Amino acid sequence: IRMAAAGGSEEGLKKGKGAITNALIGIFLVFGAWLIIDLILGNLLAPGFLPWSKFPQCQQALSAGRQGQSSQTSSGIISGASLTPVTLGEGASLRPFNSSASSGTYNQQIENYLKGANLNGIDSNRVRAIIQSESSGKPSVVSTDTDGKQSYGLMQIRLDTALLYNPSLKSLSDNQVAELLKNPQYNINIGTKYYADLLNKYKDPVLAHAAYNGGPGANNPSVNCPGLRRWQCLWDESGCYNTSKTDCLQNERTDHPGYGPTRRYIENIDKVYSSLVSKTQ
Structure with a gap:
């Protein structure tokens, strides 16, 4: 001026x-x-x-679930996964193990479902083993978890998990999302994304399987079995692990299955996976 x-x-x-x-x-x-x-x-x-x-403007609360609705880091590894604390002993698998899948032969129909599916970098034989153990290769299977929520399709995906990996589904009703999860390719895409995050987090397929079936709490340190994970502990009271005590309260009982279903699930995954690998060698 x-x-x-x-x-x-x-x-x-x-x-x-x-x-x-x-x-x-x-x-x-x-x-x-x-x-x-x-x-x-x-x-x-x-x-x-x-x-x-x-400074963050707000922080969204995480909802609990077997597969967990969690925040995700930039590396794609799930962090902050949370479950409602379990009060019965060491805890319990959130979804019963499908025993019929372990006794039956591998469902060859799974091969058709894998065609064109995005496995998100997961070994195809491991995906086959998960599908066989989760649903026996039946895309329309619906199961009810021990917390009352339902899982859908080949890899038994929960609604909260689907919303976590595809937020655009929020515009759909629960019934519409459930039907979408019965689509084999879509279900496999969501399931392998979730499993890949578990594998990145735990760096061990066994621990990833434990969390996939029993929730993130399955891999927490055991209170009653020092040095073991919760799903590995067979007892619901201290002083029993590695002792000759015979009157201990077992982790798996009629009224409380504990992590028995998760232990059998992991065994079955390993059995199916080993069988598939041996056939390709």
């Missing part, structure tokens, strides 16, 4: 240029101070302290 009002006056132009220079210096100083403050808050205070510019 001063330069425009100077009317060609050398003194007025000089004052105008000085004002512009001072304004630029002021902007630079303010920006530099902001960067320094942001750096201090982000790196020199407590490790869990976020810079003021990155």
